[in-house]
Structures are given as C-alpha cells and as structure tokens.
Amino acid sequence: MADGYPWQQALWEQLAGRAQHAHAYLLHGPQGTGKRALAERLMARLLCQQPQGTEACGTCKSCHLLKAGSHPDNFILEPEELDKPIKVDQVRELVAFVVQTAQLGGRKVVLIEPVEAMNVNASNALLKSLEEPSGDTVLLLVTHQPSRLLPTIKSRCQQVACPQPSQAQSQAWLAGALPGSGESERAELLALAAGSPLLAVSLQAQGVREQRALVADGVKKLLKQQVSPSQLAEAWNGVPLLLLFDWFCDWAHLILRYQLTQDEDGLGLADMRKVVQYLAQKSRPAKVLEVQIWTLEQRQKVLGKANLNRVLLLESLLAHWLQLPSAR
Template identity: 65%
Template sequence: MLELYPWQQPLWRQLVARRQHAHAYLMQGPAGIGKRVLAEQLAARLLCLQPLELSACGACKSCHLLAAATHPDLYVLEPEEADKAIKVDQVRELVDFVVQTPQLGGRKLVLLEPAEAMNPNAANALLKSLEEPAGNTIMLLISHQPSRLLPTIRSRCVQQACPLPSEAESLAWLQLQQPQLDDRKALELLLLAGGSPLTAVRLFGQDVIGQREKVVDGVKKLLKQHISPSQLAESWNALPLPLLFDWFCEWSQGLLRYQLTSDPATLGLEDMRTVLQYLAEKAAQSKVLALQDWLLLQRQKVLGRANLNRILLLEALLVQWASLPAKG
C-alpha cells in the first residue's frame, strides 16, 4: 500500500483523531491529488485490529489480509472496464456485502471509486444502504467530480474535501519522482495537469508535452492557412479527445480573459500566448463566447463517452477556431 503524500498529513491527523466515524464519507477533489491513497490508508486503519496512533499496525491478521488483497470485510467497487459506468448489478452485489456480518468481528469497509461513474439506476440502488447502513459498515466514496453525483447521494455522506498541494509542494514532489525534469519543464507539466502532481507524473509518462507541442504547431499552421481543418483533424487521430478539448477550453477562456483585462498574464502557458493575444485582438467577443459554449457542450459529451464521430467533431472545432479572426 502506498504511503500518504506530504500534503495529506494535516487532514490525516484530523481523521485518525476522530473517536467516531460517519457511516459514509464522500472524499472529493480534483483527480491526481491522491484521494485513493488517503481512502486506502483510512480503510486499513479502520479495519486494523490493533491500530497505532497514526496508522494501521501492519502486523495483525487484518493487516496481513489487506496486504494480500484478500480481506473479507473490504469491498472495492470500480467500473468493470476503464472509463465505463458502474452498473446497477454491481451495486446490488455491494448491497449484499453490506448486510452481511463482518467476518473478523470488527468493521466492514466499502471503497467506491469514482462515485460519479455510477449510472442513475446504480446510484439509486446505493441510496438505501447510505440511508440505513447495516451493522458496522463504513463507506468511502471517492469523487473527482462531485457535482455529477445525485444530490441525495451527497447529502447522505460527510463531504470530505481532500487537500490540494501548494505549487511548491507539487513541484518538490514531482521533481523527486522525475529528477530529469528541470524547473521550467516541471512547472509546465504541473500547469498542464491543472496543478495535480499525480496527474503530472501520468502525463509525463504519456509524453503529453510532446503531444502539446504537436497541437500548438498544428494550430499555428491552421491560422496561417498552411493546413486545412480536415487535414489537421486527421493528423490528430492518435491524440486523446479529452486532452484536446481541455486545451481548447483553456484557450477560449484565455481569449475572453484577455479581451476583458488586456493582461498578457491571463493567457496561460507561454507556448500559446502570442497566438491567443492575436486572436483576442482580432475576434469578436460574441464569437469567442459562442465557441466557448460549444466547446463546453462537446467536452461534456466527450467526458460522458458519447458516441461521437471524432474526425467530424475535430473538423467542426477547427473550422470555428480558424474563423475567429474574421470579425464579421
């Protein structure tokens, strides 16, 4: 089991100091800040038969079973496939677990991640267990996007905001994990990860900096009319759609901020500042607002894994982006 991250220590001390625990916690915060590790550590300590002041003992039967991933009183519920929904049948199996007697005589723990992956039927099936938990059961729900949860789910949990590391904490940890990163690259990677250090490590492994350079270069060629929207859309076939829409949403917001403030510092990362400043000065604000509304709508569809025609979607995006400088 991974150790807690440095920025989690203050909250951890608060959690372990509690004499009584809620029957359900909603551990929420952006992806990539270590919520799963925090939940696993809390589950381990709550299941431990001889807990220490700040941790599980690591030596009792419960701790050994956890280490072997065979603990009978821990139930982990996740999507059956990555990026898929948690289905109602999965939650019904969880409910069957909740009503059983703990096999080691202590607590039962449920770890559910990500909670927003439950489809509506699954979420409704969970409500009764959240309302009337059986026996000594504690549920730890992990959510990267709590606003996507049913209000009735949120209201039945203690909502526990998980700590975000400061920029300095994130950079220190990131460079410890990837010593080859210089200060500038580490900061760029962290900004691309929205400030989430674990996400930054994952993005580094996926060569997101290289992908970003390819996209920025393509956008510049598009605006100079050196490449058509359809050709550029085809050339981006291997790039993740969520990443592309994150960047274009970020850029459209930068355009609006600059149009309102004329402050170059609002334009985001250095690689697109000149382009965004040019577009902000040439584009009608109404067109930027319309594009941003469209981007946010399409991004929701992408994140919701809607059945989209990738090439047509990107071509529509690039046609609108290329037309921004025309004020008419």
C-alpha cells in the same frame, strides 16, 4: 502510500484520529491530488485489528489479508474497464455485501472510485446502503467531479474536501517523483495538470508535452491555412479527446480574459501566448463566447462518455475556431 502525501497530513490526522466514524465519507477534490491513496490509507486504518495511533499496524491478520487483496470485509467498487461506467449489477453486489455480517468481527469497509462513473440507476441502487448501512460499515466514496453526483448521494455522506498542494509542495514532490526532470519541465507539467502533481506524473508518462507541441503547432498551421481541419483531426489521433477539449476550453477562456483585461501576463503557457493574443485582437467577444459555450458543451459529452464520432467532432471543433479571426 503508507505515510501519505505531505499536503494531506493535517486532514489525515483529523480523519484518522476520530473516535467515531461517519457511515459514509465523500472525498472530493481535483484529480491527481491523492484522494484514492487517502481513501486506501483510511480503509487500512479502519480494518486494522491493532492500529498504531493513526496508522494501520501492517502486521495483523486483517492487514495481511488487505495487502493480499483477499480481505472478506473489504469491497472495492470501480469500473470493470478504464473510462467505462459502473454498472447497476456491480452496485447490487455491493448492496448484498453491505447487509452481510463482518467475517473478522470488526468493521466492513467499502471503497467506491470514481463515484461519478455510476449512472442514475446504479446511483439509485446505492442510496439505501448509504442511508442505512448494516452493522459497522463505512463507505468511502471518491469523486473528482462532485457536481455530477445526485444530490441524494451527496446529502447522505459526510463531505471531505481533499486539499490541493501548493506550488512549492507540488514542485518538491515532483522533483522526487521525476528525478531526471528540470524545474521548467516540472512547472510546465504542473500547468498542464492544473496543479495536480499525481496527474502531472501520469501526463508525463503518456507523453503530454510532445502531444501539446503537436497540437499547438497544428493550431498555428490551421490559422495560417497550411492544413485543413480533417488533416489535423487525423494527425491528432493519438491525443486523448478530453485533453484536447481541456486545452481548447482553456484557450477560449484566456482569449476572453485578455479581451477584458489586456493583461499580457494572463496569456497562459508560452507555446500558445501569441495565438491567444492574436485571436483576442481579431475576434468579437460575442463570437468567442459562442465558441467557448459550444466547446464546453462538447467537453461535457466527452466527460459523459457519450458515443461520439471522434473525427467529425474534431473537424467541427476546428471549423468553429477557424471562424474566430474573421468574426469582427
């Protein structure tokens, strides 16, 4: 995005206006807030032969090659397939690129996203390049989950916290990105995307509101014993596993919070408020905490791309939740 996102403007001016650049930046922040776009904008600015203030000119040979995806001094490292790890062989290719001389006589720029997709072997293979990049090389690392990175990776980078937009900025941007949407629809999408507007657009495209309605309805029927865990596991086949675990982790948190505060304004989205309140009133806090810890542990396995049996995992999740109301 040539002119970036409005919530990034102050950070952009600070980054792009530098006379000297760090050899490695770690751009971190919530998913769906435009970190990749910021990294690409900085990459273009660093490679440009005739920058116009803080922006790439868009017309020099370097800018044309970058747009065509054939810039010899640019290397992008990302998973070969969506949601797969970055392999050690890919990192070795990157290491070979870093030691070469820049072909256009300027900088070399590397973009890695998401950094947490590298396993330990791939991360270790990257360390030397991060410590001593040859020539004028800048590495731009983008992560949604800095807690999953090796400390040795983080310590070799200048860390850049990418801002999350305010509710007003998100609403204004979403109104332009989803012109046919109403304010309440946008507010619901933003809540489901934890306030990240780009993620909200992505979730809207995959039909998240319909998926959420299906899941909320299923949980209500489960608690009334109108459906079994195995029937629901099958019915939810089209809902991404991570999304399901995000929602169940959130509901466990809301139940515990309500048990502590009795604050009815803190019951989450309207579709599950009554269920959250019911479970909070009918369950022992110790049991809710136990189920929350189990749910979070399974979510970590999903995040770590563990080889999981989806149906068995969902049946187990729902069996845990069925135990809550009777746990007084």
